[in-house]
Amino acid sequence: MKTTGYVNVSLNVNGRSYEVEAEPRTLLIDLLRNTLKIKSVRRGCEEGECGACTVLLNGKPIYSCLTLAVQVDGAEILTVEGLIKDEKMHSLMQAFIENYAVQCGYCTPGMILAAYYLLNTVENPTEEDIRRSVSGNLCRCTGYVNIIKAIKDTVRRKKRENQIKVTKGDAPYKV
Ligand code: FES
Numbered sequence: 001m002k003t004t005g006y007v008n009v010s011l012n013v014n015g016r017s018y019e020v021e022a023e024p025r026t027l028l029i030d031l032l033r034n035t036l037k038i039k040s041v042r043r044g045c046e047e048g049e050c051g052a053c054t055v056l057l058n059g060k061p062i063y064s065c066l067t068l069a070v071q072v073d074g075a076e077i078l079t080v081e082g083l084i085k086d087e088k089m090h091s092l093m094q095a096f097i098e099n100y101a102v103q104c105g106y107c108t109p110g111m112i113l114a115a116y117y118l119l120n121t122v123e124n125p126t127e128e129d130i131r132r133s134v135s136g137n138l139c140r141c142t143g144y145v146n147i148i149k150a151i152k153d154t155v156r157r158k159k160r161e162n163q164i165k166v167t168k169g170d171a172p173y174k175v
């Protein structure tokens with residue numbers, strides 16, 4: 001039964017469907033953190049400056065602190081938890097660890113999601129593309145050098161994997 005003053009919101013988060021009640025003023029960040037207990041979505045500035053609350057909404061990065069829960073009715077949301085498949089981390093997450101791109105870790109989920117969007121939308125991103133992709137995400141520990149290194153590393157790995165796939169498949173230049 002619907003509680004008075006609340007609205008029903010249906011959404012899919014990390015591949016799982018939810019039907020929840022929210023006040024019309026409830027922010028998406030609060031719905032994710034408090035109702036669904038997804039704590040990787042971080043609360044920072046709460047005014048669209050730091051990017052700590054970044055999630056992907058239907059594949060695109062948004063600030064969940066500036067989005068009302070009712071606005072995402074029927075939408076798909078991705079948080080970093082959704083990048084773990086069969087207990088295996090996405091290569092971006094692995095690269096952040098290997099390149100020491102995580103200090104306090106507060107900005108990390110948002111950074112990874114911003115970079116994930118880049119990898120999904122730009123085939124061979126340049127360093128400038130990489131820098132631009134995370135320009136809406138601030139790192140208070142100022143670990144930018146290693147964050148950029150981690151993303152570049154993932155781009156290189158992805159390229160290598162694609163080359164291996166082509167070599168293993170029907171090579172267009174077979175002799
Ligand atoms: S908490 Fe949303 S942008 Fe800072």
Ligand code: FES
Pocket residue numbers: 101102103104105106107108138139140141142143
């Ligand atoms: S690692 Fe601490 S805020 Fe970025």
